[in-house]
Amino acid sequence: xxxxxxxxxxxxxxxxxxxxxxxxxxxxxxxxxxxxxxxxxxxxxxxxxxxxxxxxxxxxxxxxxxxxxxxxxxxxxxxxxxxxxxxxxxxxxxxxxxxxxxxxxxxxxxxxxxxxxxxxxxxxxxxxxxxxxxxxxxxxxxxxxxxxxxxxxxxxxxxxxxxxxxxxxxxxxxxxxxxxxxxxxxxxxxxxxxxxxxxxxxxxxxxxxxxxxxxxxxxxxxxxxxxxxxxxxxxxxxxxxxxxxxxxxxxxxxxxxxxxxxxxxxxxx
Ligand code: KIV
Numbered sequence: 001x002x003x004x005x006x007x008x009x010x011x012x013x014x015x016x017x018x019x020x021x022x023x024x025x026x027x028x029x030x031x032x033x034x035x036x037x038x039x040x041x042x043x044x045x046x047x048x049x050x051x052x053x054x055x056x057x058x059x060x061x062x063x064x065x066x067x068x069x070x071x072x073x074x075x076x077x078x079x080x081x082x083x084x085x086x087x088x089x090x091x092x093x094x095x096x097x098x099x100x101x102x103x104x105x106x107x108x109x110x111x112x113x114x115x116x117x118x119x120x121x122x123x124x125x126x127x128x129x130x131x132x133x134x135x136x137x138x139x140x141x142x143x144x145x146x147x148x149x150x151x152x153x154x155x156x157x158x159x160x161x162x163x164x165x166x167x168x169x170x171x172x173x174x175x176x177x178x179x180x181x182x183x184x185x186x187x188x189x190x191x192x193x194x195x196x197x198x199x200x201x202x203x204x205x206x207x208x209x210x211x212x213x214x215x216x217x218x219x220x221x222x223x224x225x226x227x228x229x230x231x232x233x234x235x236x237x238x239x240x241x242x243x244x245x246x247x248x249x250x251x252x253x254x255x256x257x258x259x260x261x262x263x264x265x266x267x268x269x
Contacts, residue, residue: 011087026215032075037082052091057221067093076115090117094151101134108135123149125171129178136179144175148187172196185209208234
């Protein structure tokens with residue numbers, strides 16, 4: 001059973017917290033602009049993540065590290081304008097919370113106040129618990145993010161599956177105890193993700209973490225098959241969007257060149 005799509009009732013933080021007891025799997029997708037936010041919201045997604053993955057899929061960087069807080073605020077504003085039901089959560093980008101709890105709170109406050117985000121997400125477990133607690137204390141809902149945290153890409157030596165059970169269980173607990181209302185678990189073996197889920201009372205949102213999490217999140221460009229050359233193992237493509245768009249653009253170009261577009265149907269008389 002999913003949260004029912006409804007224009008009148010926005011998805012809330014308490015809806016997330018009660019998802020497990022209601023037997024509801026949570027659906028989350030990324031979006032970075034108004035047009036996609038409208039489509040995802042209309043389709044009934046429970047939450048939209050304005051992820052710092054935009055550094056890669058929108059800006060074309062090889063990591064998310066260059067993304068700034070100003071850019072996250074801008075993209076959050078665009079997404080919020082296209083959303084009537086979904087909860088909008090926004091990533092705190094690299095070096096906007098690592099300095100300490102005060103910096104984290106100031107950054108989170110700007111995402112909510114200037115961007116319109118309903119919640120913020122930040123990477124790290126034990127190491128960021130103090131920052132999470134400071135943000136929660138200001139009544140800003142927080143989602144944690146553990147496992148393969150993309151902002152740690154250089155420490156991990158690449159985007160690699162994380163298998164250290166003791167560390168990941170401790171990270172999950174720290175995030176929960178700091179007051180987060182959900183936690184993203186990224187690129188963790190299925191059994192370990194299930195163990196993490198069972199050890200927590202807040203919902204886990206998996207990406208590359210198997211079917212036992214309380215919800216799932218994917219980068220929208222990945223699940224729409226926008227980039228032919230990018231095929232992470234954990235992604236299911238629900239449409240070959242990249243090929244379809246290229247085909248449509250090529251047809252448009254051909255028709256313009258051949259004088260077939262516009263015809264009388266698209267012309268004013
Ligand atoms: O930035 C992002 O899109 C994310 C998801 C991959 C969970 O953090």
